[in-house]
Amino acid sequence: MxxxxxxxxxxxxxxxxxxxxxxINLSNPITVQxxxxxxxxxxxxxxxxAIVLSISVLVVMAVSNVVVSLLRNxxxxxxxxxxxxxxxxxxxxxxxxxxxxxxxxxxxQLSVFVGLIITNCIIMGxxxxxxxSNKPWxxxxxxxxxxxxxxxxxxxxxxxxxxxxxxxxxDMQVIPDVFYEFGYKNNGLMILPPMALITVGVIIWVQxxxxxxxxxxx
Amino acid sequence: MYTNxxxxxxxxxxxxxxxxxxSTAAMLLKPFQEKNVAIDKMGGILxxxxxxxxxxxxxxxxxxxxxxxxxxxxxDGDVVESYKEGKMExxxxxxxxxxxxxxKKSKGEPYELPLYVIEDGSQKLFIIPFRGIGLWGPIWGNxxxxxxxxxxxxxxxxxxxxxxxxxxxxxxxxxxxxxxxxKIFNDKNEFMSIMVVKGGIEKLPKNQRIHGVDxxxxxxxxxxxxxxxxxxxxxxxxxxxxxxx
Numbered sequence: 001m002x003x004x005x006x007x008x009x010x011x012x013x014x015x016x017x018x019x020x021x022x023x024i025n026l027s028n029p030i031t032v033q034x035x036x037x038x039x040x041x042x043x044x045x046x047x048x049x050a051i052v053l054s055i056s057v058l059v060v061m062a063v064s065n066v067v068v069s070l071l072r073n074x075x076x077x078x079x080x081x082x083x084x085x086x087x088x089x090x091x092x093x094x095x096x097x098x099x100x101x102x103x104x105x106x107x108x109q110l111s112v113f114v115g116l117i118i119t120n121c122i123i124m125g126x127x128x129x130x131x132x133s134n135k136p137w138x139x140x141x142x143x144x145x146x147x148x149x150x151x152x153x154x155x156x157x158x159x160x161x162x163x164x165x166x167x168x169x170x171d172m173q174v175i176p177d178v179f180y181e182f183g184y185k186n187n188g189l190m191i192l193p194p195m196a197l198i199t200v201g202v203i204i205w206v207q208x209x210x211x212x213x214x215x216x217x218x
Numbered sequence: 219m220y221t222n223x224x225x226x227x228x229x230x231x232x233x234x235x236x237x238x239x240x241s242t243a244a245m246l247l248k249p250f251q252e253k254n255v256a257i258d259k260m261g262g263i264l265x266x267x268x269x270x271x272x273x274x275x276x277x278x279x280x281x282x283x284x285x286x287x288x289x290x291x292x293x294d295g296d297v298v299e300s301y302k303e304g305k306m307e308x309x310x311x312x313x314x315x316x317x318x319x320x321x322k323k324s325k326g327e328p329y330e331l332p333l334y335v336i337e338d339g340s341q342k343l344f345i346i347p348f349r350g351i352g353l354w355g356p357i358w359g360n361x362x363x364x365x366x367x368x369x370x371x372x373x374x375x376x377x378x379x380x381x382x383x384x385x386x387x388x389x390x391x392x393x394x395x396x397x398x399x400x401k402i403f404n405d406k407n408e409f410m411s412i413m414v415v416k417g418g419i420e421k422l423p424k425n426q427r428i429h430g431v432d433x434x435x436x437x438x439x440x441x442x443x444x445x446x447x448x449x450x451x452x453x454x455x456x457x458x459x460x461x462x463x
Contacts, residue, residue, distance in 0.1 A: 076220035076228055083232060090236045094243055101250035104258065105274060112379050 011137065019141040023149035025211060029122040030153040031204045032214060036122045040154055041196040043113050047170050050158030052106045054151030056099070056114060058144065060091045061123050065143035068131040075132070084127045085118070092117045122146055157199045165190030256307060258376075266360035266374045267336045267343045282306050287335035290314065293328055295457025316349040316358070323454060331454060336362070343371055346455055350447025353439040354379045357388065357447060361397070367459045370412070373397040375444065385440030396431040402452060403463075404429065411452055414445040 009016070029035045043049045064087045068075075075083050096114045099107035107114065117123070126146050131139040162168055167175040167186045175184065189195050208214050257274055260281040264272045269284055288301040288311035301309035311332035322329040334345040342365040349358045355378035362371040373394050380386040387393055397412065404410050410429040415421055416438055419430040433441035452459075 074228070076225045078220070079225055079229060082229070086232055086236050090240055093240055097243055097247050097251070100254065101247040104251075104254035108258075 016138060016141055019138055020145035020148065023142075023145040024152060025149075025207070026213065028149045028153065028207070029125075029146050030150055030200065031207055033122075033125075035125060036120050036150055037197075037200070039113055039116060039120060040157060040200060041193045043110060044154055044158040044161055044196050044199075045165065045191045046109070047155065047158045047162045049106060049109045049113075050154045051151075052099070052103065053110060053113060053117075054147070054154050056092075056095045057117055057120065057123070057150055058147035059095055060088065060117055061126065061147040062140055062143040064088050064091050064123065065126060065131040065139040066136045068127045069134060069136040069139035072132050072134075080132065081124075081128075084124060088123055088127070089118050122150055153200065153203060156203060157196055160199055161190045161195060165195075256312075259312075260307070262358075262360050262374045262376060263334055263336075263345050263347070266345055266362040266372045267338065268362070268372045269336075269338065278307065284336045284338055285334050286337045288312060289333040289335065290330050291333055291455070291458045292330050293323070293454070293457070295455075295459070295461050297458075298330055316347060317356075320349060320450075320454075329454075333455070333458070341365075341371075346451065348375075348447050348451045350443055350450065352377050352380050352388075352443040353385050354381070357440065357443055359444075359447075361448070363402075367463050368401050368403045370397045370400045370402070377440070380440050381437070384434065385437040387434050387437055388440055388444055393431075393434060400431065401428050402459075407463075409452070409456055411449040412445075414441045414448075416441065 023029060027033060030037065030040055039053060043053045064084075067087050068084055071083070092115065095117070096107070099110070099114060126142060130142045134142070159169065162170075163174065164187050167173060167180075254274075257277045261272050261274065261277040264277065264280055264284065267284070269280060272280055282305060285306045286302065288306060288309035289297055290299040290301075290311045292298050299310050301311060306312065311334065314330060314332045316331070319329040319331055332347060334347075336343045336345060344363045344365070344367060346361045346363065347358070348360065349356065351357065357375060357377045357380065359373060359375035361373045363369065364371055375388040375394060377386060377388065380388065400412055402409065402411060404425075410426070413419075413422070413426075413430040414433045415430045416433045418432045419427045422430050433445075
C-alpha cells in the first residue's frame with residue numbers, strides 16, 4: 001500500500017449507503033441468498049415475535065460485526081471461526097437475558113429461536129465475508145443492512161400470516177366481525193410452517209418482477 | 219506469523235472476557251427475571267382457576283386478592299403450614315421448588331408440596347401445581363379442583379421447548395378446555411387420575427370417559443408426559459385429598 005493519505009470518506013458516502021441498501025433488495029439474505037430460512041418459518045406465525053426476533057438479530061449482527069472488525073488484525077486465522085462464534089454466542093446470550101428480563105412473554109414465545117440466532121448463517125457469513133476485512137464503520141453498516149434485509153422479509157411474511165391466519169395484526173382484530181358472520185373463515189393453513197415458505201416464494205416472485213437485475217440471463 | 223503461544227493466549231483472554239461480561243449481565247438482570255418468573259407462575263395459578271383478564275401487569279395484585287390461603291403439605295398429607303396473612307408471594311408454599319421436592323420424593327426422602335386456596339365469590343377452589351417431563355424438556359402447569367376435591371374447574375399447562383404446533387399445543391385452549399368438569403376419583407372413591415388418551419377418549423369404556431381427555435395428534439410423547447405428570451403429582455397429593463374429601 002502506498003503512503004499517500006486517502007481523502008477521508010464521509011460517513012454516509014454512496015459506497016457506505018450501498019452497504020445498507022444492497023442487502024435490502026439486490027443481495028437480500030433471505031430472498032436472494034436464501035439464508036436464515038429456518039427462523040423465517042418458525043417465528044412468523046405472529047407479527048410480534050417476528051419483530052422482536054428481527055430486532056434481536058439486528059443488535060447481534062451490528063455489534064458482532066463491529067467487535068470482529070475491531071479485532072480483525074489480531075485474530076489468528078487458525079481460530080478465527082471460533083473467535084467469531086464466541087462473539088456471536090456471547091451477544092446472543094446477552095440478548096436472550098435482556099429479553100427474559102424485560103419482555104418475558106415474547107421471550108417465552110421465541111423460546112429456542114433466540115438461542116438459534118447463533119446458528120443463523122447470515123451472521124457468520126457476514127462476519128467471515130465482510131467484518132474480517134473491513135473497518136468497523138462499514139462493518140456496522142453492513143450488519144445493519146443485512147439485518148434489515150432479513151427483518152423486513154420476516155415482518156412481511158409475519159404480517160400476511162397473522163392477517164390471513166388469525167385475522168389480527170399485532171393481536172388486534174382487523175377483520176371485522178361482519179365478515180365472519182357472512183362465512184369468512186381464518187385460513188388455518190397460514191399458521192402452519194409450509195405457508196411461510198410459500199409466502200417467501202411469493203415475495204421472491206414479486207421482488208424479481210420489479211428487480212429485473214436478479215433474473216438469470218439464460 | 220501467529221505462534222502457538224499467541225493463539226493460546228488469545229483464546230484464553232477472549233474466553234475470560236466473554237465469561238466476565240456474561241456473568242455480570244446475568245447477575246444484574248437476575249432480579250428482573252425472577253420477578254417475571256414469579257408473575258408468570260401467579261398468572262398460571264389464576265388462569266387455572268378461570269380468573270378473567272389476568273396479564274403480567276395485574277397478576278400480582280389479583281393473586282393477592284383471590285388467593286386466600288397457601289398450604290404446605292407433607293408426604294403423609296398433613297398440613298405443615300397454612301399461610302393466610304401478608305403478601306401471598308412471600309408465603310412458603312409459593313417459594314417451594316417443585317423440582318427439588320419431586321427429586322426428594324424420587325429418592326424416598328420426606329418432601330413438602332404447595333397447595334393454593336382461591337376464593338372467588340362463593341366458590342372455593344384448590345390449586346395443585348404440576349411439574350413433569352415432556353419430549354424436549356420440562357413441562358408444568360396447574361389444576362384447579364372444586365371444593366369436593368374431585369371435579370376439575372380448569373387447568374393450564376406450559377413448557378420449556380416442546381415442538382411448536384405439535385407438543386407445544388398442550389398450552390392451547392382446545393386441549394385444556396377438555397379437562398373442565400372431568401373427575402379424578404370414580405364413584406367408588408378410587409383414584410383414577412386423568413388419562414390423556416391417544417386416539418381419543420372413545421377408546422375408553424363409557425364409564426371411564428369422565429376420567430380421560432383426547433391426546434394431541436403428533437404430540438404423543440408430550441401428551442404421555444402430561445398423562446404421567448398428572449398421575450405422579452396427584453398421587454403425591456393423594457393422602458391430603460383423601461383426608462379432606
